[in-house]
Amino acid sequence: MKFIELTLGSYVISHGFDNKNKEVLQHVNSDTFSKKLVAVSRIKSVSETYILTDYTDGRWIYWEYKESFNEVTKMLG
Numbered sequence: 001m002k003f004i005e006l007t008l009g010s011y012v013i014s015h016g017f018d019n020k021n022k023e024v025l026q027h028v029n030s031d032t033f034s035k036k037l038v039a040v041s042r043i044k045s046v047s048e049t050y051i052l053t054d055y056t057d058g059r060w061i062y063w064e065y066k067e068s069f070n071e072v073t074k075m076l077g
Contacts, residue, residue: 001040004072006035006038006066007036010030011061012027014060033066
């Protein structure tokens, strides 16, 4: 399994959808960033602000990252 090292901060957990089809989100704010190894197979998408990954029990997590979009693109390439 391939991993990349990212510096991650605050994140948003998507717990799915409620009975009105509204996404249920949990925002977690962090004052600092920390380095984490992320399995490439868990990555679903990357924007200029967030990296979207699989989370436990069918949830998704949007991580704020410190690297530039270009740096992440190169790591994944």
